Amino acid sequence: MKVYQLLSWVLLMGLALPIVEGLGVNWGTISTHRFPPKNISQLLQDNGIKKVKLFDAAESTMSALAGTGIEVMIAIPNDMLAAMNDYDTAKKWVQKNVTRYNFEGGVNITYVAVGNEPFLKSYNGTFDNTTFPALENIQNAINEAGLGNTIKATIPLNADVYESPTNNPLPSAGQFRADIMEQMTQILRFFHKNAAPFTVNIYPFLSLYANDNFPLDFAFFDGSATPVIDNGIEYTNVFDANFDTLASALKKAGYGDMPIIVGEVGWPTDGDKHANLDYAKRFYDGLLKRLGINQGTPLRPNTYIEVYLFGLIDEDAKSVAPGDFERHWGIFTYDGQPKFPMDLSGQGEGKLLVGAKNVTYLPPKWCVLNPNSTDLSKLADNVNFACTYADCTSLGYGSTCNNLDANGNASYAFNMYYQTQNQVESSCYFQGLAMETTQNASQGSCNFIIQINSPASSSPTVSLVVLLSVLLGLLSQLF
Numbered sequence: 001m002k003v004y005q006l007l008s009w010v011l012l013m014g015l016a017l018p019i020v021e022g023l024g025v026n027w028g029t030i031s032t033h034r035f036p037p038k039n040i041s042q043l044l045q046d047n048g049i050k051k052v053k054l055f056d057a058a059e060s061t062m063s064a065l066a067g068t069g070i071e072v073m074i075a076i077p078n079d080m081l082a083a084m085n086d087y088d089t090a091k092k093w094v095q096k097n098v099t100r101y102n103f104e105g106g107v108n109i110t111y112v113a114v115g116n117e118p119f120l121k122s123y124n125g126t127f128d129n130t131t132f133p134a135l136e137n138i139q140n141a142i143n144e145a146g147l148g149n150t151i152k153a154t155i156p157l158n159a160d161v162y163e164s165p166t167n168n169p170l171p172s173a174g175q176f177r178a179d180i181m182e183q184m185t186q187i188l189r190f191f192h193k194n195a196a197p198f199t200v201n202i203y204p205f206l207s208l209y210a211n212d213n214f215p216l217d218f219a220f221f222d223g224s225a226t227p228v229i230d231n232g233i234e235y236t237n238v239f240d241a242n243f244d245t246l247a248s249a250l251k252k253a254g255y256g257d258m259p260i261i262v263g264e265v266g267w268p269t270d271g272d273k274h275a276n277l278d279y280a281k282r283f284y285d286g287l288l289k290r291l292g293i294n295q296g297t298p299l300r301p302n303t304y305i306e307v308y309l310f311g312l313i314d315e316d317a318k319s320v321a322p323g324d325f326e327r328h329w330g331i332f333t334y335d336g337q338p339k340f341p342m343d344l345s346g347q348g349e350g351k352l353l354v355g356a357k358n359v360t361y362l363p364p365k366w367c368v369l370n371p372n373s374t375d376l377s378k379l380a381d382n383v384n385f386a387c388t389y390a391d392c393t394s395l396g397y398g399s400t401c402n403n404l405d406a407n408g409n410a411s412y413a414f415n416m417y418y419q420t421q422n423q424v425e426s427s428c429y430f431q432g433l434a435m436e437t438t439q440n441a442s443q444g445s446c447n448f449i450i451q452i453n454s455p456a457s458s459s460p461t462v463s464l465v466v467l468l469s470v471l472l473g474l475l476s477q478l479f
């Protein structure tokens, strides 16, 4: 074999490497500029991703996935759970969002997520009484439609639904939270009856974020953390420990064999001192390698785990209530480009994901602070305004643009607002403090972005915000 033949053979083999069995991604859409669904669908296919988890069942998304063979988990948002307590409503929902796509060349729906982390402690019990009846009605409607063997209703739950007692904080002591024990008992019985899986979201990053004393190495998979020893089992990472706490809770409840899906797991790349490219790469390298060899966890060894990475692409309009990092979970940037080398085949090779092709951007124009501005007394108010309606989370402590000076901060904020407003001239005014420029305003590692040329997300809350900000922007010019 000639060298070049060998090379091209190796190259082909490299390209043909299948991704880790059971690997999927979460596709969220809370953005000011929605990447077109067709382009996302192409991005998934170009990277060999065969499973996707959605947060709704929007028609545009579903039609982009039709005929691709990608397996899809669709979802019912929490605010629709109460309505689904009525069986006829649930049945109609299933007809419109499930049965309708069940044809040759349709969408391969494998799961329906009923709610999203409905028992999160911070919801104060709001969905405690409506979640189980919604689950029951949705699965029963699926069963009635004759699709129960292939489509399972599940509930993506936050890992805060189970815990180990403080006096015995080990995975083997895992149990479901006392305040939702009754609901969990009903849910588990129903999952078991329908052969549906338990879905859990596990976030090592949040363990680290929430607790200054959390041992950093324990968030990763390299085995460099001091082990936690539980009945002779050595735990060196919080993912295993957390997963096995759930496995123990399930066993205690009488369902030791119930399959567990990891509905969300990932690492953000900006918006916190621990949210950066190096840590994200370290986390995903470790996670993908062990998924690739089907290592499982100490209590569920040698098994493949179905895992959905969170998330596919950055979402610049997500609530920052959990933290500034919330808008930076993507393994791709807002414009569909890979952030760091990541090998989905789990072979640990430093290769890049395939980025979105033929991306259409707005023109190369930026909005910055006019250097001739002398009266800066209104600067803070204007920056504040810009950051209320656009994403300034990269300016905060520990973030990529945190080293800008006050003027740089203002320019960054003005530009983000201007891009969010599709570079409309009137959005670069700020009481005379701002000016448009065709010179790339980026400073060092802080990228002043150009938005993609794509309409805003169809989400009504976002459109309202954009509308409101346009109005306010106009108003601000009158004064």
Ligand SMILES: *[C@@H]1O[C@H](CO)[C@@H](O)[C@H](O)[C@H]1NC(C)=O
Pocket: 056, 057, 058, 059, 075, 076, 077, 093, 096, 097
């Ligand atoms: C279900 O389908 C209807 C009709 O196509 C659509 O309006 C609705 O958004 C879908 N539901 C969800 C939760 O996406």
Ligand SMILES: *[C@@H]1O[C@H](CO)[C@@H](O)[C@H](O)[C@H]1NC(C)=O
Pocket: 069, 071, 108, 110
């Ligand atoms: C849908 O996915 C399942 C699970 O991988 C597979 O068995 C089935 O053949 C797929 N159905 C279609 C219509 O592609």
Ligand SMILES: *[C@@H]1O[C@H](CO)[C@@H](O)[C@H](O)[C@H]1NC(C)=O
Pocket: 122, 123, 124, 126
């Ligand atoms: C839950 O309760 C806390 C404290 O009373 C409150 O701050 C928070 O807004 C409540 N959250 C919801 C979703 O009701």
Ligand SMILES: *[C@@H]1O[C@H](CO)[C@@H](O)[C@H](O)[C@H]1NC(C)=O
Pocket: 125, 126, 127, 128, 129
């Ligand atoms: C749920 O039901 C319980 C028992 O009936 C009741 O005490 C509680 O207030 C209900 N919670 C909500 C949010 O409606």
Ligand SMILES: *[C@@H]1O[C@H](CO)[C@@H](O)[C@H](O)[C@H]1NC(C)=O
Pocket: 357, 358
């Ligand atoms: C995308 O760009 C490639 C060249 O990079 C070109 O061959 C192809 O036709 C383009 N596709 C579309 C749909 O514009």
Ligand SMILES: *[C@@H]1O[C@H](CO)[C@@H](O)[C@H](O)[C@H]1NC(C)=O
Pocket: 035, 036, 039, 357, 358, 359, 360, 361, 452, 453, 454
């Ligand atoms: C989406 O894909 C089409 C076809 O390749 C391309 O022409 C278009 O520019 C893409 N949209 C964006 C926002 O990149």
Ligand SMILES: *[C@@H]1O[C@H](CO)[C@@H](O)[C@H](O)[C@H]1NC(C)=O
Pocket: 370, 371, 372, 435
């Ligand atoms: C700033 O002021 C100088 C001197 O008056 C002028 O030449 C320049 O065009 C001004 N720049 C901007 C952006 O207004």
Ligand SMILES: *[C@@H]1O[C@H](CO)[C@@H](O)[C@H](O)[C@H]1NC(C)=O
Pocket: 395, 396, 397, 404, 405, 406, 409
């Ligand atoms: C820039 O803005 C960020 C976020 O608002 C703030 O933390 C930082 O102190 C600001 N820097 C300066 C020099 O004003």
Ligand SMILES: *[C@@H]1O[C@H](CO)[C@@H](O)[C@H](O)[C@H]1NC(C)=O
Pocket: 364, 440, 441, 442, 444, 447, 450
């Ligand atoms: C602007 O400059 C930054 C940093 O050099 C670069 O990453 C970015 O691609 C440039 N943007 C454009 C639109 O050229």
